[in-house]
Amino acid sequence: MPKVGMQPVRRRQLIDATIETIHRHGFADTTIARISKAAGMSSGIISHYFGGKNALLEATMRFLMQELRNDYMARLAQSRTPVDRLEAIVNTNFDEEQFTPQVTVAWLSFWAQVPFSEPLRRLNNIYFQRLASNLRHELRQLTTDQRADEISAAMAAMIDGIWVRSGLSSGRTDVAAARKMVLGTMHLYLAQSPAR
Amino acid sequence: MPKVGMQPVRRRQLIDATIETIHRHGFADTTIARISKAAGMSSGIISHYFGGKNALLEATMRFLMQELRNDYMARLAQSRTPVDRLEAIVNTNFDEEQFTPQVTVAWLSFWAQVPFSEPLRRLNNIYFQRLASNLRHELRQLTTDQRADEISAAMAAMIDGIWVRSGLSSGRTDVAAARKMVLGTMHLYLAQSPAR
């Protein structure tokens, strides 16, 4: 009997190889041949496990989102106040493990495809909505709904802006500075906002 | 008799066709055949005028930057105070003419290529540095150097974040709201900053 339970392992290996390949060669030059070689497997394996290149790319983006999600849930468990949870959200988006050139470059690549791929668009909408919803929910406990929405929008734009700029810079971006910038802006806004 | 001075016209037509094609089909599916068809010319013309596809893409990104630059220079001529000029910078980045889905989607595409194309990286660095430099220069007249740098970084991140999010949303983004968000944040920061 063949080895059982290899599926999740192989899928994970291929997703890692995809991130690696996007980072090294760029989305446009991320080919099946390069991914499978990076994973140390044959080219046929991708169709075998994912059905095709696009499905692997979607799975990779979904995986990146899930990593953010997992990180957030872990941090959330240790947060008690709304401000704690807002910090958890920001810290998740600038986690030392996730906020690497590999990952930010991959996100940039996916974002460029989003307007032309329905599955990627759907995935990205989930990310956008989840971030906005999480921010709004906590902010609304601290100030008026309208003000909370404004602050949420500003924070979300700033977070994504830092991600883009990180993808575009060579070298690692300063995680602490990024957190400080977003949280600093938030506190500035909150200080000027009517309490709930 | 050959037409004289057609070169700039043809080049401009091809650049417009490139932006149009990126917006319609995405960067990956932007082919020589599609661009030349959109421009109503033959496929050979691109090598003829630009030497190759990549050179046309670089010229297109350079053109987009130049448009921003031109717009900024025009607004600058009418500005007297540092705050006026800061508003000019922000308004330029959210100009009704430039801040369209066509253009934001094109920028997103170029950004995704930047980490893998030396010419695009150079072009983007010019954009980044110019924006930072312009912002810093004006802000330093209003507060301390360190504070000015912080505010400049926050504003730049926010501007790029709004651009990304605009490229990723279908439909046009609200220009006035974008301006208000960035300038609002700026004024919030300045209000908390020591005057120069």
Place this chain on the structure above:
Amino acid sequence: MPKVGMQPVRRRQLIDATIETIHRHGFADTTIARISKAAGMSSGIISHYFGGKNALLEATMRFLMQELRNDYMARLAQSRTPVDRLEAIVNTNFDEEQFTPQVTVAWLSFWAQVPFSEPLRRLNNIYFQRLASNLRHELRQLTTDQRADEISAAMAAMIDGIWVRSGLSSGRTDVAAARKMVLGTMHLYLAQSPAR
């Protein structure tokens, strides 16, 4: 305890699945994966039992010929006169069980491969020679050798022509009409032939 005598059963199941698959997807799209799935077995089983895809296809064509042969032998046992036996030959070729879309489409597929496969060519030659030989043997008892050969050739061409046309038509061909056409032609020929 391993099951004994499974080999013939498995082989027969795979041959049936092959005919089914050729009929459903066509020869070109008859893959190992499809055959084994239709048979409810693993893909490896075909190499296991037949050594490879081609050997299975040959075995399938051989099986179809054998079915015709068996049918003919059964009918022959009940025939007494040359004309009876000629009718047996024709009826065998248009037997309700064999002369189905499944089988005629499969024959068509095999015929198209015959010019390029030595094993299939050999098998088909057996079919051709057997049919001609059977027809000739009976006809030579009714008329001159030369005339018998002419009639045999005409009948054989007509039989194969009806098979082709049946494979090419959707829906079942009228078995009775086919028999009547071939036997009618035969009797027409015989009526004009010198008796032996």
Place this chain on the structure above:
Amino acid sequence: MPKVGMQPVRRRQLIDATIETIHRHGFADTTIARISKAAGMSSGIISHYFGGKNALLEATMRFLMQELRNDYMARLAQSRTPVDRLEAIVNTNFDEEQFTPQVTVAWLSFWAQVPFSEPLRRLNNIYFQRLASNLRHELRQLTTDQRADEISAAMAAMIDGIWVRSGLSSGRTDVAAARKMVLGTMHLYLAQSPAR
């Protein structure tokens, strides 16, 4: 300016190369690479002129039908009586130029695809209907409608049967014998039929 008017020449060259390749390697092993090599051109040319392999195959079958049609029209122009025209039909189907191993093997290949390709099915239906219609039209001037239909069916089956058997035999089939067999059967039938 590029050469004009090459399109029909190139298309014809590729169709010839397709027939040649089918005859030499079989339908299943008729690849773009082999066809273009046989035509002395690059592999990309097929997509350029036909849009894809399937379209080339359809065009090839259509070409073979058209050749038969042209031959028939030429013979028809010299025919005066219904029997003359019936002979023209038969002679067309066993023309020395058309009835070659190359062509009969190609037809066999197409026939095997007909049940699985809508375009090929449509083309073949045209061939079938045209042959039947031509035969019936002439025969109905010689005997009753019902009898004419019977004779037409018998002749059509015999013609296709001879084509199949020709494709399956190595070496050329005797054209004269084929004509004699079909026309002989026809006259036999007509001699036994009530005059109109």
Place this chain on the structure above:
DNA sequence: CATGAATGAGAGTTCATTCAT
């Protein structure tokens, strides 16, 4: 100056076969 026919390398995908279990 401008065309578009032609090329051929490289892409994603399919699939018969192998073999450890």
Place this chain on the structure above:
DNA sequence: GATGAATGAACTCTCATTCAT
């Protein structure tokens, strides 16, 4: 005996580039 994971060669199609006209 039987499985199905894994391979990699071969396929069709795409496309940037070249160049004769």
